Amino acid sequence: MTETSETPLLDHLKRRIALSGPITIADFMNDALAHPEFGYYRKQDPFGRDGDFITAPEISQMFGELIGLWAAVSWQQMGSPRKIDLVELGPGRGTLMADALRAVRNVPGFSDALTVRFVETSPVLRSHQQTAIMPYGIPATWHEVFDDIPSRGNAPMIVIGNEFFDALPIRQFERGDHGWAERLIGVDAGTGALGFVRGQETPVTDALIPATLRGTAKPGDIFESCALAIAIADQVARRLNAVGGAALFIDYGHPHSAFGDTLQALKDHKFHSVLDQPGDADVTAHVDFAAIGRTILEADGRVGAVLTQGTFLRMLGIEQRAELLKETADAEQAKLIDTALARLIEADQMGTLFKVLIGYGRDTAPPPCVSGAEG
Numbered sequence: 001m002t003e004t005s006e007t008p009l010l011d012h013l014k015r016r017i018a019l020s021g022p023i024t025i026a027d028f029m030n031d032a033l034a035h036p037e038f039g040y041y042r043k044q045d046p047f048g049r050d051g052d053f054i055t056a057p058e059i060s061q062m063f064g065e066l067i068g069l070w071a072a073v074s075w076q077q078m079g080s081p082r083k084i085d086l087v088e089l090g091p092g093r094g095t096l097m098a099d100a101l102r103a104v105r106n107v108p109g110f111s112d113a114l115t116v117r118f119v120e121t122s123p124v125l126r127s128h129q130q131t132a133i134m135p136y137g138i139p140a141t142w143h144e145v146f147d148d149i150p151s152r153g154n155a156p157m158i159v160i161g162n163e164f165f166d167a168l169p170i171r172q173f174e175r176g177d178h179g180w181a182e183r184l185i186g187v188d189a190g191t192g193a194l195g196f197v198r199g200q201e202t203p204v205t206d207a208l209i210p211a212t213l214r215g216t217a218k219p220g221d222i223f224e225s226c227a228l229a230i231a232i233a234d235q236v237a238r239r240l241n242a243v244g245g246a247a248l249f250i251d252y253g254h255p256h257s258a259f260g261d262t263l264q265a266l267k268d269h270k271f272h273s274v275l276d277q278p279g280d281a282d283v284t285a286h287v288d289f290a291a292i293g294r295t296i297l298e299a300d301g302r303v304g305a306v307l308t309q310g311t312f313l314r315m316l317g318i319e320q321r322a323e324l325l326k327e328t329a330d331a332e333q334a335k336l337i338d339t340a341l342a343r344l345i346e347a348d349q350m351g352t353l354f355k356v357l358i359g360y361g362r363d364t365a366p367p368p369c370v371s372g373a374e375g
Contacts (some may be wrong), residue, residue: 087119109120252354258288303357303359308351
Protein backbone atom coordinates (compact mmCIF):
# COMPACT_ATOMS: atom_id res chain seq x y z
CA MET A 1 0.00 0.00 0.00
CA THR A 2 1.08 3.58 -0.71
CA GLU A 3 1.53 6.00 2.18
CA THR A 4 -0.77 8.95 1.62
CA SER A 5 -0.81 12.46 3.07
CA GLU A 6 -4.15 13.55 4.48
CA THR A 7 -6.31 15.83 2.33
CA PRO A 8 -10.07 16.51 2.49
CA LEU A 9 -10.51 14.44 -0.65
CA LEU A 10 -8.57 11.54 0.86
CA ASP A 11 -11.03 11.43 3.75
CA HIS A 12 -13.90 11.40 1.25
CA LEU A 13 -12.31 8.55 -0.75
CA LYS A 14 -11.69 6.46 2.37
CA ARG A 15 -15.31 6.83 3.44
CA ARG A 16 -16.47 5.88 -0.03
CA ILE A 17 -14.27 2.77 -0.08
CA ALA A 18 -15.38 1.80 3.44
CA LEU A 19 -19.02 1.91 2.33
CA SER A 20 -18.81 0.22 -1.08
CA GLY A 21 -15.42 -1.46 -1.38
CA PRO A 22 -12.47 -0.74 -3.71
CA ILE A 23 -13.09 1.81 -6.45
CA THR A 24 -11.94 1.90 -10.06
CA ILE A 25 -9.04 4.08 -11.14
CA ALA A 26 -11.57 6.01 -13.22
CA ASP A 27 -13.60 6.79 -10.10
CA PHE A 28 -10.42 7.89 -8.31
CA MET A 29 -9.41 10.17 -11.20
CA ASN A 30 -12.90 11.65 -11.43
CA ASP A 31 -12.82 12.64 -7.79
CA ALA A 32 -9.16 13.69 -7.78
CA LEU A 33 -9.63 16.02 -10.76
CA ALA A 34 -13.29 17.02 -10.83
CA HIS A 35 -14.83 16.63 -7.37
CA PRO A 36 -17.04 19.75 -7.07
CA GLU A 37 -15.39 20.88 -3.83
CA PHE A 38 -11.99 19.18 -3.60
CA GLY A 39 -11.13 18.35 -7.24
CA TYR A 40 -7.79 19.52 -8.61
CA TYR A 41 -9.22 21.39 -11.61
CA ARG A 42 -12.18 22.80 -9.69
CA LYS A 43 -10.29 24.69 -7.01
CA GLN A 44 -7.17 26.17 -8.61
CA ASP A 45 -5.24 27.28 -11.69
CA PRO A 46 -2.68 24.51 -12.28
CA PHE A 47 -1.00 26.00 -15.35
CA GLY A 48 2.22 27.93 -15.87
CA ARG A 49 5.38 28.38 -13.84
CA ASP A 50 3.42 29.00 -10.65
CA GLY A 51 1.26 25.92 -11.20
CA ASP A 52 2.13 22.24 -11.46
CA PHE A 53 2.90 22.00 -15.18
CA ILE A 54 3.42 24.10 -18.31
CA THR A 55 1.58 23.28 -21.54
CA ALA A 56 2.81 24.10 -25.03
CA PRO A 57 0.79 27.35 -25.37
CA GLU A 58 2.40 28.62 -22.15
CA ILE A 59 5.88 27.83 -23.52
CA SER A 60 5.61 30.03 -26.62
CA GLN A 61 3.11 32.16 -28.52
CA MET A 62 4.22 30.33 -31.67
CA PHE A 63 2.23 27.23 -30.72
CA GLY A 64 -1.17 28.92 -30.57
CA GLU A 65 -0.41 31.18 -33.52
CA LEU A 66 0.29 28.23 -35.80
CA ILE A 67 -2.80 26.35 -34.64
CA GLY A 68 -4.86 29.47 -35.37
CA LEU A 69 -3.45 29.64 -38.88
CA TRP A 70 -4.07 25.89 -39.32
CA ALA A 71 -7.72 26.53 -38.41
CA ALA A 72 -7.95 29.47 -40.82
CA VAL A 73 -6.56 27.47 -43.73
CA SER A 74 -8.92 24.60 -42.85
CA TRP A 75 -11.80 27.11 -43.04
CA GLN A 76 -10.59 28.36 -46.42
CA GLN A 77 -10.40 24.80 -47.74
CA MET A 78 -14.05 24.38 -46.72
CA GLY A 79 -14.92 27.28 -49.02
CA SER A 80 -14.73 30.05 -46.37
CA PRO A 81 -18.26 29.52 -44.98
CA ARG A 82 -19.99 32.60 -43.53
CA LYS A 83 -20.22 31.01 -40.05
CA ILE A 84 -17.96 28.54 -38.27
CA ASP A 85 -17.62 27.36 -34.66
CA LEU A 86 -14.09 27.17 -33.26
CA VAL A 87 -14.24 24.77 -30.33
CA GLU A 88 -11.52 24.18 -27.75
CA LEU A 89 -11.72 21.23 -25.38
CA GLY A 90 -10.06 21.85 -22.01
CA PRO A 91 -8.70 25.29 -22.94
CA GLY A 92 -6.62 25.96 -19.84
CA ARG A 93 -6.10 29.69 -19.30
CA GLY A 94 -7.21 30.51 -22.84
CA THR A 95 -3.63 31.19 -23.92
CA LEU A 96 -3.81 29.00 -27.02
CA MET A 97 -7.07 30.58 -28.18
CA ALA A 98 -5.82 34.12 -27.54
CA ASP A 99 -2.66 33.49 -29.57
CA ALA A 100 -4.73 31.83 -32.32
CA LEU A 101 -7.18 34.75 -32.54
CA ARG A 102 -4.35 37.28 -32.70
CA ALA A 103 -2.67 35.33 -35.51
CA VAL A 104 -5.80 35.17 -37.71
CA ARG A 105 -6.87 38.82 -37.43
CA ASN A 106 -5.55 39.54 -40.91
CA VAL A 107 -7.10 36.47 -42.58
CA PRO A 108 -9.93 38.07 -44.61
CA GLY A 109 -13.36 37.11 -43.29
CA PHE A 110 -12.24 34.49 -40.78
CA SER A 111 -12.68 36.49 -37.56
CA ASP A 112 -16.09 37.71 -38.75
CA ALA A 113 -17.22 34.12 -39.29
CA LEU A 114 -16.06 32.85 -35.88
CA THR A 115 -17.89 31.93 -32.75
CA VAL A 116 -15.60 30.47 -30.08
CA ARG A 117 -16.94 27.59 -27.97
CA PHE A 118 -15.04 26.52 -24.85
CA VAL A 119 -15.68 23.14 -23.23
CA GLU A 120 -14.61 23.84 -19.65
CA THR A 121 -15.87 22.80 -16.20
CA SER A 122 -13.60 24.91 -13.97
CA PRO A 123 -15.03 28.29 -12.88
CA VAL A 124 -11.48 29.52 -12.16
CA LEU A 125 -10.26 28.69 -15.66
CA ARG A 126 -13.41 30.03 -17.34
CA SER A 127 -12.60 33.43 -15.87
CA HIS A 128 -9.04 33.28 -17.25
CA GLN A 129 -10.32 32.26 -20.69
CA GLN A 130 -12.80 35.12 -20.84
CA THR A 131 -10.08 37.63 -19.94
CA ALA A 132 -7.61 36.14 -22.45
CA ILE A 133 -9.85 36.46 -25.52
CA MET A 134 -11.63 39.69 -24.58
CA PRO A 135 -9.30 41.96 -26.67
CA TYR A 136 -10.31 40.21 -29.90
CA GLY A 137 -14.05 40.85 -29.75
CA ILE A 138 -15.02 37.34 -30.87
CA PRO A 139 -18.33 36.02 -29.47
CA ALA A 140 -17.76 33.09 -27.11
CA THR A 141 -19.80 30.59 -25.12
CA TRP A 142 -18.88 28.07 -22.42
CA HIS A 143 -20.14 24.49 -22.14
CA GLU A 144 -19.79 21.71 -19.56
CA VAL A 145 -19.53 18.96 -22.21
CA PHE A 146 -19.05 18.82 -25.97
CA ASP A 147 -22.58 17.62 -26.70
CA ASP A 148 -23.97 20.79 -25.07
CA ILE A 149 -22.68 22.85 -28.01
CA PRO A 150 -25.66 23.69 -30.23
CA SER A 151 -25.58 23.27 -33.97
CA ARG A 152 -25.95 26.51 -35.92
CA GLY A 153 -27.69 25.33 -39.04
CA ASN A 154 -25.03 24.31 -41.52
CA ALA A 155 -22.17 26.10 -39.75
CA PRO A 156 -19.14 23.75 -39.76
CA MET A 157 -16.91 23.21 -36.76
CA ILE A 158 -13.19 23.16 -36.03
CA VAL A 159 -12.31 21.35 -32.79
CA ILE A 160 -9.01 21.80 -30.93
CA GLY A 161 -7.96 19.54 -28.06
CA ASN A 162 -4.48 20.19 -26.66
CA GLU A 163 -3.62 18.06 -23.62
CA PHE A 164 -7.29 17.26 -23.16
CA PHE A 165 -7.61 13.48 -23.45
CA ASP A 166 -4.73 12.77 -21.04
CA ALA A 167 -6.75 14.05 -18.06
CA LEU A 168 -9.82 11.90 -18.76
CA PRO A 169 -10.37 8.98 -16.36
CA ILE A 170 -9.00 5.60 -17.36
CA ARG A 171 -9.54 2.05 -16.19
CA GLN A 172 -6.70 -0.46 -15.97
CA PHE A 173 -6.91 -4.20 -16.55
CA GLU A 174 -4.15 -6.63 -15.58
CA ARG A 175 -3.63 -10.01 -17.20
CA GLY A 176 -3.55 -12.90 -14.74
CA ASP A 177 -2.97 -16.60 -15.20
CA HIS A 178 -6.56 -17.25 -16.25
CA GLY A 179 -8.04 -13.93 -17.36
CA TRP A 180 -8.11 -10.19 -16.94
CA ALA A 181 -8.75 -8.46 -13.62
CA GLU A 182 -9.44 -4.78 -13.13
CA ARG A 183 -6.93 -2.85 -11.03
CA LEU A 184 -8.80 -1.11 -8.23
CA ILE A 185 -7.93 1.23 -5.36
CA GLY A 186 -8.59 0.12 -1.81
CA VAL A 187 -7.57 0.95 1.76
CA ASP A 188 -5.15 -1.17 3.79
CA ALA A 189 -6.95 -2.22 6.98
CA GLY A 190 -3.75 -2.00 9.01
CA THR A 191 -2.16 1.25 7.80
CA GLY A 192 -5.17 3.11 6.44
CA ALA A 193 -3.23 3.93 3.27
CA LEU A 194 -4.59 3.83 -0.27
CA GLY A 195 -3.18 1.17 -2.56
CA PHE A 196 -3.81 -0.79 -5.74
CA VAL A 197 -5.64 -4.12 -5.50
CA ARG A 198 -6.72 -6.64 -8.12
CA GLY A 199 -10.35 -7.38 -8.73
CA GLN A 200 -11.70 -10.79 -9.61
CA GLU A 201 -10.37 -12.38 -12.79
CA THR A 202 -12.99 -12.59 -15.49
CA PRO A 203 -13.05 -13.21 -19.26
CA VAL A 204 -15.63 -10.45 -19.73
CA THR A 205 -13.04 -7.71 -20.01
CA ASP A 206 -11.54 -9.38 -23.08
CA ALA A 207 -13.99 -7.21 -25.01
CA LEU A 208 -12.03 -4.14 -23.92
CA ILE A 209 -8.69 -5.39 -25.24
CA PRO A 210 -8.05 -4.90 -29.00
CA ALA A 211 -7.97 -8.19 -30.87
CA THR A 212 -4.46 -7.40 -32.14
CA LEU A 213 -3.17 -7.43 -28.55
CA ARG A 214 -5.14 -10.20 -26.90
CA GLY A 215 -3.05 -13.02 -28.27
CA THR A 216 0.22 -11.47 -27.11
CA ALA A 217 -0.77 -10.72 -23.50
CA LYS A 218 1.36 -12.19 -20.71
CA PRO A 219 0.60 -12.38 -16.98
CA GLY A 220 1.28 -8.97 -15.45
CA ASP A 221 0.54 -7.00 -18.63
CA ILE A 222 -1.66 -3.94 -18.04
CA PHE A 223 -4.07 -2.46 -20.55
CA GLU A 224 -5.58 1.00 -20.14
CA SER A 225 -9.00 1.97 -21.46
CA CYS A 226 -10.60 5.43 -21.51
CA ALA A 227 -14.31 5.15 -22.20
CA LEU A 228 -14.87 8.92 -21.98
CA ALA A 229 -12.20 9.67 -24.58
CA ILE A 230 -13.83 7.16 -26.92
CA ALA A 231 -17.27 8.68 -26.31
CA ILE A 232 -16.05 12.22 -26.99
CA ALA A 233 -14.17 11.17 -30.14
CA ASP A 234 -17.37 9.52 -31.36
CA GLN A 235 -19.41 12.67 -30.61
CA VAL A 236 -16.90 14.89 -32.41
CA ALA A 237 -16.78 12.61 -35.46
CA ARG A 238 -20.56 12.46 -35.75
CA ARG A 239 -20.86 16.24 -35.44
CA LEU A 240 -18.20 16.76 -38.10
CA ASN A 241 -20.02 14.35 -40.39
CA ALA A 242 -23.25 16.28 -39.85
CA VAL A 243 -22.00 19.85 -40.33
CA GLY A 244 -18.51 19.45 -41.82
CA GLY A 245 -15.22 20.43 -40.30
CA ALA A 246 -12.04 19.15 -38.72
CA ALA A 247 -10.55 18.22 -35.34
CA LEU A 248 -6.98 18.57 -34.12
CA PHE A 249 -5.90 16.52 -31.09
CA ILE A 250 -2.46 17.02 -29.52
CA ASP A 251 -1.37 15.07 -26.46
CA TYR A 252 1.31 12.85 -25.04
CA GLY A 253 0.68 9.22 -25.83
CA HIS A 254 1.37 6.38 -28.23
CA PRO A 255 0.35 5.97 -31.88
CA HIS A 256 -0.48 2.25 -31.48
CA SER A 257 -2.48 0.47 -28.79
CA ALA A 258 -0.08 -1.19 -26.36
CA PHE A 259 0.26 -2.66 -22.90
CA GLY A 260 1.73 -0.60 -20.07
CA ASP A 261 0.97 1.36 -16.91
CA THR A 262 1.12 5.08 -17.81
CA LEU A 263 -0.87 6.47 -14.87
CA GLN A 264 1.08 9.34 -13.32
CA ALA A 265 0.74 12.46 -11.19
CA LEU A 266 2.46 15.85 -11.29
CA LYS A 267 2.88 18.40 -8.53
CA ASP A 268 5.17 21.45 -8.52
CA HIS A 269 6.52 20.46 -11.97
CA LYS A 270 7.72 17.08 -10.63
CA PHE A 271 6.44 13.53 -10.78
CA HIS A 272 4.38 12.73 -7.71
CA SER A 273 2.99 9.54 -6.16
CA VAL A 274 -0.40 8.98 -7.81
CA LEU A 275 -2.24 8.10 -4.58
CA ASP A 276 -0.60 10.75 -2.42
CA GLN A 277 -2.49 14.00 -1.67
CA PRO A 278 -5.43 13.32 -4.02
CA GLY A 279 -6.98 16.57 -5.17
CA ASP A 280 -3.70 18.45 -4.78
CA ALA A 281 -1.85 16.91 -7.76
CA ASP A 282 -2.64 16.46 -11.44
CA VAL A 283 -3.36 12.86 -12.46
CA THR A 284 -3.01 11.82 -16.11
CA ALA A 285 -2.36 8.88 -18.41
CA HIS A 286 -0.95 8.53 -21.90
CA VAL A 287 -3.43 8.76 -24.75
CA ASP A 288 -4.09 5.77 -27.01
CA PHE A 289 -4.25 7.58 -30.34
CA ALA A 290 -5.00 4.36 -32.20
CA ALA A 291 -8.20 3.95 -30.16
CA ILE A 292 -9.20 7.57 -30.87
CA GLY A 293 -8.56 7.08 -34.58
CA ARG A 294 -10.49 3.79 -34.70
CA THR A 295 -13.44 5.48 -33.04
CA ILE A 296 -13.53 8.30 -35.60
CA LEU A 297 -13.35 5.79 -38.45
CA GLU A 298 -16.09 3.63 -36.92
CA ALA A 299 -18.28 6.76 -36.85
CA ASP A 300 -17.62 7.09 -40.62
CA GLY A 301 -15.26 10.01 -40.16
CA ARG A 302 -11.78 10.38 -41.62
CA VAL A 303 -8.35 10.56 -39.95
CA GLY A 304 -4.78 11.26 -40.98
CA ALA A 305 -1.73 9.38 -39.84
CA VAL A 306 -0.54 10.09 -36.30
CA LEU A 307 2.29 12.65 -36.40
CA THR A 308 4.77 13.72 -33.78
CA GLN A 309 4.33 17.25 -32.48
CA GLY A 310 7.74 18.16 -33.86
CA THR A 311 6.82 17.01 -37.36
CA PHE A 312 3.46 18.77 -37.23
CA LEU A 313 4.86 22.11 -36.07
CA ARG A 314 7.66 21.98 -38.62
CA MET A 315 5.07 21.35 -41.35
CA LEU A 316 3.26 24.50 -40.18
CA GLY A 317 6.48 26.53 -40.38
CA ILE A 318 7.41 27.01 -36.75
CA GLU A 319 11.11 27.35 -37.52
CA GLN A 320 10.41 30.16 -39.99
CA ARG A 321 8.09 31.82 -37.46
CA ALA A 322 10.85 31.69 -34.84
CA GLU A 323 13.28 33.43 -37.21
CA LEU A 324 10.74 36.18 -37.87
CA LEU A 325 10.25 36.77 -34.15
CA LYS A 326 14.00 36.92 -33.62
CA GLU A 327 14.36 39.71 -36.19
CA THR A 328 12.84 42.19 -33.73
CA ALA A 329 14.18 40.57 -30.55
CA ASP A 330 17.22 41.48 -28.51
CA ALA A 331 19.86 38.86 -27.72
CA GLU A 332 18.19 37.65 -24.53
CA GLN A 333 14.76 37.39 -26.19
CA ALA A 334 16.25 35.54 -29.17
CA LYS A 335 17.76 33.00 -26.80
CA LEU A 336 14.40 32.46 -25.14
CA ILE A 337 12.77 31.96 -28.56
CA ASP A 338 15.36 29.31 -29.46
CA THR A 339 14.86 27.57 -26.12
CA ALA A 340 11.08 27.50 -26.55
CA LEU A 341 11.41 26.24 -30.13
CA ALA A 342 13.64 23.39 -29.03
CA ARG A 343 11.28 22.44 -26.24
CA LEU A 344 8.35 22.23 -28.63
CA ILE A 345 9.94 20.32 -31.51
CA GLU A 346 13.11 18.50 -30.46
CA ALA A 347 13.04 14.73 -30.04
CA ASP A 348 14.42 14.74 -26.50
CA GLN A 349 11.72 17.16 -25.33
CA MET A 350 8.07 17.51 -26.44
CA GLY A 351 8.79 16.89 -30.11
CA THR A 352 8.30 13.12 -30.08
CA LEU A 353 6.55 12.47 -26.76
CA PHE A 354 3.56 14.49 -27.95
CA LYS A 355 1.52 13.17 -30.87
CA VAL A 356 -0.96 14.79 -33.25
CA LEU A 357 -4.10 13.29 -34.77
CA ILE A 358 -6.27 15.14 -37.28
CA GLY A 359 -9.82 13.99 -37.93
CA TYR A 360 -12.40 15.44 -40.30
CA GLY A 361 -15.92 14.90 -41.59
CA ARG A 362 -16.56 12.38 -44.31
CA ASP A 363 -17.59 15.13 -46.75
CA THR A 364 -14.86 17.61 -45.73
CA ALA A 365 -11.68 18.11 -47.75
CA PRO A 366 -8.56 16.96 -45.84
CA PRO A 367 -7.29 19.87 -43.74
CA PRO A 368 -3.61 20.93 -43.67
CA CYS A 369 -0.99 18.42 -42.53
CA VAL A 370 -3.11 15.33 -43.20
CA SER A 371 -1.00 12.52 -44.64
CA GLY A 372 -1.73 8.85 -45.02
CA ALA A 373 -5.45 9.53 -44.52
CA GLU A 374 -7.74 6.65 -43.64
CA GLY A 375 -11.41 6.21 -44.27
